[in-house]
Structures are given as C-alpha cells and as structure tokens.
Amino acid sequence: LERTFSIIKPDATERNLTGAINAVIEKAGLRIVAQKRIRMTREQAETFYAVHRERPFFGELVDFMVSGPVVVQVLEGEGAIAKYREVMGATNPANAAEGTIRKLFAKSVGENSVHGSDAPETAAVEIAQFFAGNEIV
Numbered sequence: 582l583e584r585t586f587s588i589i590k591p592d593a594t595e596r597n598l599t600g601a602i603n604a605v606i607e608k609a610g611l612r613i614v615a616q617k618r619i620r621m622t623r624e625q626a627e628t629f630y631a632v633h634r635e636r637p638f639f640g641e642l643v644d645f646m647v648s649g650p651v652v653v654q655v656l657e658g659e660g661a662i663a664k665y666r667e668v669m670g671a672t673n674p675a676n677a678a679e680g681t682i683r684k685l686f687a688k689s690v691g692e693n694s695v696h697g698s699d700a701p702e703t704a705a706v707e708i709a710q711f712f713a714g715n716e717i718v
C-alpha cells in the first residue's frame with residue numbers, strides 16, 4: 582500500500598476542523614497510520630517548503646505555517662498520493678471540486694487547510710522529516 586504525507590494547516594486547526602477533515606480522509610478510504618499535532622518551527626517550515634524558496638509567496642507561506650498548530654499525518658491506501666490530492670481539491674479553493682476538503686473548508690489559495698505530497702519521492706522525504714519509522718502503525 583502507498584503512503585502519503587498530509588498536513589492539516591493552521592487555518593483549519595484554528596477553526597477546530599481536524600475531525601471534520603479526518604472524516605473526509607477516512608471516508609475516501611485512506612487510513613491515518615500516524616498523526617501528531619505540533620507547532621512547526623520556522624526552520625522546519627523553510628525546509629519543508631524549500632522548493633518554493635524563490636516564489637513570491639514563500640515568506641507569507643512560512644509565516645502562515647508557523648502561525649498556529651498543525652496536524653502532521655501519514656495516510657495509507659491504494660494510490661494514496663493521487664487519491665489524497667483528489668480528496669484535497671485544487672490549490673485555490675475557487676477552483677476546487679464539490680466535496681473536496683479545500684472546497685468545503687479552505688479560506689484562500691494560501692490558507693488552504695491541507696497539504697498532500699505530490700509524488701512518491703517527495704512523500705518519502707516529507708514523511709521522514711516528521712516521523713520515525715516506529716511511529717507509523
């Protein structure tokens with residue numbers, strides 16, 4: 582079974598949406614095999630989003646990710662990476678399909694409630710940044 586890395590972002594934890602988002606995840610057939618609520622450090626956020634370092638929104642993105650608690654997760658299932666991106670919906674909630682997490686809950690293109698890995702290589706790197714192997718069950 583494939584694994585993907587997920588973050589429930591500060592805009593969602595702030596509005597007490599962790600359970601509602603987990604319900605959408607589980608209803609889609611993905612299993613939450615690791616989960617913890619943390620306050621990301623600025624260094625962790627900068628490392629996590631290093632591929633976006635040159636983008637104009639990088640500073641805003643890092644400020645947002647450290648602005649409140651996040652829930653980091655590992656999700657497991659058949660085709661978990663693609664399935665979770667489908668469940669999340671488009672980056673900009675204005676373009677997200679009905680029933681997706683971002684359509685249901687996101688506030689804006691920046692404060693868009695969730696992150697999901699975009700490929701097997703990035704999933705492996707992202708999972709390893711936040712979880713030890715024995716924390717994933």
Ligand code: ATP
Pocket residue numbers: 633638641642671672690691692693695696697698699
């Ligand atoms: P994520 O990587 O969080 O799953 P994504 O892959 O759909 O989202 P990316 O293009 O990788 O989108 O951008 C990473 C994150 O950066 C977005 O989820 C969003 O929080 C933020 N972001 C992207 N575009 C913008 C923008 N134009 N303005 C502000 N923030 C943005």
Ligand code: MG
Pocket residue numbers: 699
């Ligand atoms: Mg991305």
